[in-house]
Amino acid sequence: MPKYLDEHQMKPFTAQQLRELQNAPPDEFGVTHHDVLFNEEENKIWCVLDAPNKEAVEKHHEKAGLTCEWIREVESTRE
Numbered sequence: 001m002p003k004y005l006d007e008h009q010m011k012p013f014t015a016q017q018l019r020e021l022q023n024a025p026p027d028e029f030g031v032t033h034h035d036v037l038f039n040e041e042e043n044k045i046w047c048v049l050d051a052p053n054k055e056a057v058e059k060h061h062e063k064a065g066l067t068c069e070w071i072r073e074v075e076s077t078r079e
Helices: 015-021 054-063
Strands: 003-009 032-039 044-050 070-074
Touching: 003 054, 015 032, 054 070
Parallel strands: none
Antiparallel strands: 003 044, 003 070, 032 044
């Protein structure tokens, strides 16, 4: 499955909520979290997601009330 990297604001999420999201099952758009990186001081999250396409990533974030500043398809050295 393709991987996507995106950036958006951290608020309203807490660090604990992000840790819980890390292992969430696939959502209705087929998106799962490969990794979630964040910086509370800068109010930023960078998600590495497994998703069927960019549109699924957009819908995944829209459902949470978030808008990504950017979304890029990427490759990972992890399996």
